[in-house]
Amino acid sequence: MILDLPAAPVSGDATSQSEWRNAVRRALLGWRAGLDAATHHHLSGKILDHFTRFLADHPKATVGFYWPIQNEIDVRPVIEAHIASGGRAALPVVPGKDQPMVFHAWTPDTEMVPGFARIPEPKGTELVAVDILLAPLVGFDGQGYRLGYGGGFFDRTLAACEPKPLVIGIGFEATRLKDILPHQYDVPVDVLITDQGMTKVA
Numbered sequence: 001m002i003l004d005l006p007a008a009p010v011s012g013d014a015t016s017q018s019e020w021r022n023a024v025r026r027a028l029l030g031w032r033a034g035l036d037a038a039t040h041h042h043l044s045g046k047i048l049d050h051f052t053r054f055l056a057d058h059p060k061a062t063v064g065f066y067w068p069i070q071n072e073i074d075v076r077p078v079i080e081a082h083i084a085s086g087g088r089a090a091l092p093v094v095p096g097k098d099q100p101m102v103f104h105a106w107t108p109d110t111e112m113v114p115g116f117a118r119i120p121e122p123k124g125t126e127l128v129a130v131d132i133l134l135a136p137l138v139g140f141d142g143q144g145y146r147l148g149y150g151g152g153f154f155d156r157t158l159a160a161c162e163p164k165p166l167v168i169g170i171g172f173e174a175t176r177l178k179d180i181l182p183h184q185y186d187v188p189v190d191v192l193i194t195d196q197g198m199t200k201v202a
Contacts, residue, residue, distance in 0.1 A: 003031055003174060008181065017181045025147055028139045028175050032071045043172055044073045046195040051078050051170065054191070054198055055087070062088040064103045064130035064165065067112075067120050072136050073170055080108055090128045093121045094153065100160040101153055103130050130165045133158075135189055137171025141180045144169065144188030144201035158187040166190050 006023040009016035068074040079089045090103035094116035105125040115121030135154050139147035146169050169189035173196040192199045
């Protein structure tokens, strides 16, 4: 699958690069929203298989994952299996605008309430540290830099995490870019998992 994306800016100024990232983000989100159900299911299945194999090497890890929105890959089946086999999981809670996310324990029985941007968050569960953090990818490049929704939540969260978790970027291979022209404060992921496989970022 080859996407028709805006050409990267010739100018290296920050404004041109930000405008380009915003245009690419819109194009990639539009592509993902337009995926037919069968293709989405097929590609997601490949990704979940690779993710399952990855977690087999981390059976007791606490995994910080994401609640799927905007046609993202739904990793909950793998997370539920991880919990059933003795692992733990957590979902992000956003304390407020421009603040790092924190993570609260989650199981399939956890009560959920609308949080920031109406995204479901756990209610009344304990605050936990995560060993592995999943980062959904709107787009990404081979250096592990991710294009998200533009809010900066993951980068602020990673900057605040001590110790830093192992960060896994999960997305569709079709959204790979040559270079996302990252900001200086962007934090690359450690591992990329797509429908084409798993890659450790050098």
